[in-house]
Amino acid sequence: MSEPEIKPDIMRMSWGPQHPMSGQTRILLDVDGEKVHRIIADLGFTHRGIEKTLENRTFFQGIIPIERMVMADTANIGLGYITAIEESLGIEVPERANWIRSLLCEMGRINSHLYAFGLQAEATGYFPAVFLWTTTDRTVLLKLFEELTGARWSYNFSLPGGVYKDLPEGFEAKVIEGVHYLRRRFEDYWTAMVENAVFEARCDNVAVLKPEDAIRLGATGPVLRGSGVALDVRKDEPYAAYADLDFDVITEPACDVMARTKVRFKEIGQSLRIMEQIANEVPGGPVRTRVPLIPRSKPGEVLSRVETARGEMDVHMFTDGGSNPYRVKIGSPTLRNMYVFERLAELDEVLMADIPVVINSIDPWYLDSDR
Amino acid sequence: MSGVSEADLAEKVKAAHPDLVESSEVLRERRVSVTVKRDGFLEVAKSLRDDFGFIHPVCGGAVDYPKESRMQMIYYLLHPGLKVILTYRVNLPRDDLRLPTLTQVWEAMSFHERETHDMFGIEFEGHPNMIPLLIPPDWRGGYPLRKDFKGEGVE
Numbered sequence: 001m002s003e004p005e006i007k008p009d010i011m012r013m014s015w016g017p018q019h020p021m022s023g024q025t026r027i028l029l030d031v032d033g034e035k036v037h038r039i040i041a042d043l044g045f046t047h048r049g050i051e052k053t054l055e056n057r058t059f060f061q062g063i064i065p066i067e068r069m070v071m072a073d074t075a076n077i078g079l080g081y082i083t084a085i086e087e088s089l090g091i092e093v094p095e096r097a098n099w100i101r102s103l104l105c106e107m108g109r110i111n112s113h114l115y116a117f118g119l120q121a122e123a124t125g126y127f128p129a130v131f132l133w134t135t136t137d138r139t140v141l142l143k144l145f146e147e148l149t150g151a152r153w154s155y156n157f158s159l160p161g162g163v164y165k166d167l168p169e170g171f172e173a174k175v176i177e178g179v180h181y182l183r184r185r186f187e188d189y190w191t192a193m194v195e196n197a198v199f200e201a202r203c204d205n206v207a208v209l210k211p212e213d214a215i216r217l218g219a220t221g222p223v224l225r226g227s228g229v230a231l232d233v234r235k236d237e238p239y240a241a242y243a244d245l246d247f248d249v250i251t252e253p254a255c256d257v258m259a260r261t262k263v264r265f266k267e268i269g270q271s272l273r274i275m276e277q278i279a280n281e282v283p284g285g286p287v288r289t290r291v292p293l294i295p296r297s298k299p300g301e302v303l304s305r306v307e308t309a310r311g312e313m314d315v316h317m318f319t320d321g322g323s324n325p326y327r328v329k330i331g332s333p334t335l336r337n338m339y340v341f342e343r344l345a346e347l348d349e350v351l352m353a354d355i356p357v358v359i360n361s362i363d364p365w366y367l368d369s370d371r
Numbered sequence: 372m373s374g375v376s377e378a379d380l381a382e383k384v385k386a387a388h389p390d391l392v393e394s395s396e397v398l399r400e401r402r403v404s405v406t407v408k409r410d411g412f413l414e415v416a417k418s419l420r421d422d423f424g425f426i427h428p429v430c431g432g433a434v435d436y437p438k439e440s441r442m443q444m445i446y447y448l449l450h451p452g453l454k455v456i457l458t459y460r461v462n463l464p465r466d467d468l469r470l471p472t473l474t475q476v477w478e479a480m481s482f483h484e485r486e487t488h489d490m491f492g493i494e495f496e497g498h499p500n501m502i503p504l505l506i507p508p509d510w511r512g513g514y515p516l517r518k519d520f521k522g523e524g525v526e
Binding site for chain 2: 003004043044047049051052215216217218229231236237301303305312314316318326327329331332335336338339340370371
């Protein structure tokens with residue numbers, strides 16, 4: 001990338017894309033000794049042109065590329081696109097299908113938060129074991145996914161008009177069993193990791209983002225709620241079955257790295273609560289309405305919003321009467337949070353050694369920001 | 372918030388700047404769309420932030436309409452209290468794609484304007500850091516999201 005100018009007496013360091021904690025991006029750090037003066041994010045390493053791809057695919061074909069945005073969270077990402085298609089084409093969704101979608105979304109959210117949590121443990125440098133714990137416990141969810149959708153990753157299970165198949169026989173009981181197991185494990189995580197003096201020393205009061213800054217800079221998801229702002233699309237503008245489900249929007253007042261980690265942790269608790277409700281109360285009925293395989297759109301536009309694990313995702317779809325979308329604008333949560341990350345060094349003192357912890361606190365997924 | 376207050380909001384924006392706002396309408400519940408003239412672009416944006424409470428920037432992007440020989444730049448803004456998304460639009464003729472940068476009003480639009488510059492070639496005048504965001508710096512292949520762009524593998 002072409003780089004902005006460096007001020008005198010400042011050293012510019014390149015961090016990533018080969019660094020073990022950086023992911024598929026490069027971060028430029030202007031440092032003076034240990035202190036970071038400026039953070040510059042160099043994105044685009046994984047740009048695949050998904051928005052352009054969608055213009056050349058029918059509505060149904062588009063579901064496959066868009067789910068590649070975030071592999072850990074495909075249920076939520078896919079649903080953003082599917083709700084846009086449904087609103088655009090005027091397709092009704094049966095109630096049972098909406099509940100199954102919510103179940104899938106919450107399982108995806110836990111899956112994604114678990115991964116983020118394991119990486120955060122890795123970034124603090126003291127808990128290689130926790131990453132293995134989270135990866136092992138994820139298997140419980142992956143098995144449920146496999147039984148429900150036939151795939152452990154990238155499900156393509158929600159389709160315009162409902163979901164692909166009904167719940168398998170006895171699936172509700174397995175969900176409850178999984179919820180009980182994960183609840184017990186999360187108590188272990190909390191005592192072993194979150195209330196751990198070393199973890200607290202690395203995360204407390206690091207990279208403070210005040211609520212007014214979080215709103216002004218367009219933060220979203222756990223980053224915004226970790227600054228004490230209760231915005232969650234699931235509550236503000238309920239989609240799928242969230243209007244009928246009982247859950248709380250988690251916020252933390254501390255505004256630091258620890259607060260963002262705790263928000264994710266407590267959101268897992270809420271997701272388990274939702275999973276349990278769905279397993280106990282899922283209404284009966286059909287799971288899919290008939291939709292032509294290559295539907296024709298009406299000219300117009302639709303803006304749909306969903307809450308993914310990383311925050312709000314917006315899909316603005318323009319249609320011109322053809323069988324493909326005319327244009328799809330995807331508002332990516334990681335791109336918004338990466339801007340906040342760039343500004344963090346100016347808002348609070350950030351040290352070089354904190355960078356892995358700080359970047360994982362925004363839970364970046366570069367395939368999402370680059371699209 | 373019911374449909375009535377969104378209509379109120381759309382009306383008030385229009386009434387506050389009758390000469391600068393081209394159209395102001397409610398698309399559906401929680402969706403308001405405001406289209407402005409290029410001359411009043413910054414003034415209406417400041418007023419949306421300061422007078423109408425759209426303090427939370429969401430994202431930004433553009434749509435290409437080669438048949439009508441225009442592009443539409445769209446900024447997405449959220450009112451955190453009312454939970455209303457406002458799409459703030461301005462039409463640009465395709466042979467004169469210049470716009471003052473909106474980073475002076477919402478600085479977080481920086482990334483979205485850089486991305487739009489990469490993909491559509493819209494010039495944002497006064498942007499503090501206009502370097503490629505997603506495309507490689509040595510890319511000479513044109514603007515990928517324009518409708519007349521034909522990439523390999525796309526017919």
